[in-house]
Amino acid sequence: MATKEQMEEWFKAVDTDGSGSLAYSELSDFLVDNRGYTAAQVEKIFDSTDRDQDGTISFQEYLDLMLSVPQEVQSESALRKVCKSFDKNGDGTIDKTELKAVFDELSRDLSMSDVERIMKMTDTDGDGVIDYNELCMKVFGQSCD
Known part of the structure; x- marks a missing residue:
């Protein structure tokens, strides 16, 4: 689980x-552009987090939400971010060239056969x-849908 300091750092970013609070547009810009969320998902998150219904999310509202999110969900979010970073061409998948590039970036000298x-x-559907x-299946042993 992220520390309070890490949560505060993300919030400030x-x-x-x-302003010290998140407007809908700030949350939407971040989640849609960086995490691949849909507008409907952002709206649901915003509405459920803005408990005092003032049109913004305070740090305390955000903190309350994050502390109530199970670790598995936070881990899934981190995995989604990792997967997106591996996907160099942005097509939603990782091909062998992208996977090789990831290992190269990590200074892991793997052959193409590796x-x-x-x-x-990992490619269970053979495409x-x-x-x-x-x-997600490989990391968690279950679907993350």
């Missing part, structure tokens, strides 16, 4: 106008790429 073996173990759900 998303609070682009420095990468292909990892792909084969030649790893999607988020396949990665």
Whole structure:
């Protein structure tokens, strides 16, 4: 679980106008652009987090929400972010070239046959790429849908 300091750091980064609270547009800009959420998902998150219905999310409202989110959900969110960072061309999947690039960035010298073996173990539907759900199955042992 993220520490209070990490949560505060994220909150301040998303609070682009420095007002000390998150407007809907700030949350939406971040979640849609960086996390791939839909507008409907952002609206649901915003409405459920803005408990005092003042049109903004205070740090305390955000903190209350984060402390109530199970660790598995936070881990899933982190995995989604990792998956998105692996997806260099932004098509929603990870191909063997992208997977090789990730290992290269981590200074892990894997041969293409090693990468292909990892792909084969993770690519359960056999389409030649790893999607988020396949990665989730490999990490959590269950679908994250």
